Amino acid sequence: MTPTLKWRLTSESGLRWRHWADRSLVFNPVSGDTHMLDITARTGLASLEAGPKSGEEMCQHMLAELGLDPGTDLRLYVARLLGHFRELGLVEKAPS
Amino acid sequence: MTDNSQLNSNMTASDLIGSPSANENAGSQTTAYVATESNRRERRLLIRAAVASVPVVLTFTAGKARAQDASVKDSAASPAAQDEPPMAPAQDNKLGAPAEDGELTPAEKLETFGLQRTDSGSSEDPFRDLDTVSEPVDLNNP
Numbered sequence: 001m002t003p004t005l006k007w008r009l010t011s012e013s014g015l016r017w018r019h020w021a022d023r024s025l026v027f028n029p030v031s032g033d034t035h036m037l038d039i040t041a042r043t044g045l046a047s048l049e050a051g052p053k054s055g056e057e058m059c060q061h062m063l064a065e066l067g068l069d070p071g072t073d074l075r076l077y078v079a080r081l082l083g084h085f086r087e088l089g090l091v092e093k094a095p096s
Numbered sequence: 097m098t099d100n101s102q103l104n105s106n107m108t109a110s111d112l113i114g115s116p117s118a119n120e121n122a123g124s125q126t127t128a129y130v131a132t133e134s135n136r137r138e139r140r141l142l143i144r145a146a147v148a149s150v151p152v153v154l155t156f157t158a159g160k161a162r163a164q165d166a167s168v169k170d171s172a173a174s175p176a177a178q179d180e181p182p183m184a185p186a187q188d189n190k191l192g193a194p195a196e197d198g199e200l201t202p203a204e205k206l207e208t209f210g211l212q213r214t215d216s217g218s219s220e221d222p223f224r225d226l227d228t229v230s231e232p233v234d235l236n237n238p
Contacts, residue, residue, distance in 0.1 A: 004209070021139075034156040035155050038146055054208060054210065055208035055209040067143075078208075
């Protein structure tokens with residue numbers, strides 16, 4: 001049985017957000033960087049604010065939040081998103 | 097930077113898109129925050145197109161914007177690309193292989209979704225063709 005890897009935000013104090021209709025700015029107090037995200041990337045990152053999540057949990061959250069067909073496969077997108085977010089210092093692996 | 101007076105991170109995407117009831121109730125009082133039916137349709141198409149492509153994240157560091165979109169990074173015409181070292185040679189997409197910048201390793205991808213890969217590649221593995229470009233989505237014929 002493969003253990004499921006969970007991801008969490010690097011900032012324990014949370015992120016600072018500002019939203020527009022289809023874009024959001026997020027400030028990461030850990031890196032001091034500000035990032036602009038589209039609504040899909042925003043939804044993925046915001047899903048981790050409630051606590052560490054696996055890829056599948058992020059997919060379910062995004063499907064519901066974005067109002068997508070429940071059969072939509074977001075795994076490839078989420079994998080790429082997590083790769084980007086880790087490189088930017090926004091997320092890290094949660095201890096198992 | 098933390099002005100969340102009108103919108104906050106607890107809002108769902110649907111909140112940002114606008115709800116039909118809010119629009120109907122607004123009548124002639126419709127504000128810029130209430131999306132029209134046409135705008136909602138357009139927004140949903142944009143979301144569907146976005147999840148079928150590479151995530152785009154722009155980073156602002158000391159006033160300088162840096163694109164994280166892989167397609168932008170690869171472009172020789174991109175100012176961001178000129179500041180960065182050449183891309184590493186493509187890695188063999190096998191378990192244990194190192195990831196390229198901004199990518200999870202193949203093992204991490206599987207562990208993130210609780211999947212297990214066999215040597216020949218499991219049929220449930222959605223990442224076998226990770227390095228191939230996704231098929232464009234025909235938004236008029238889902």
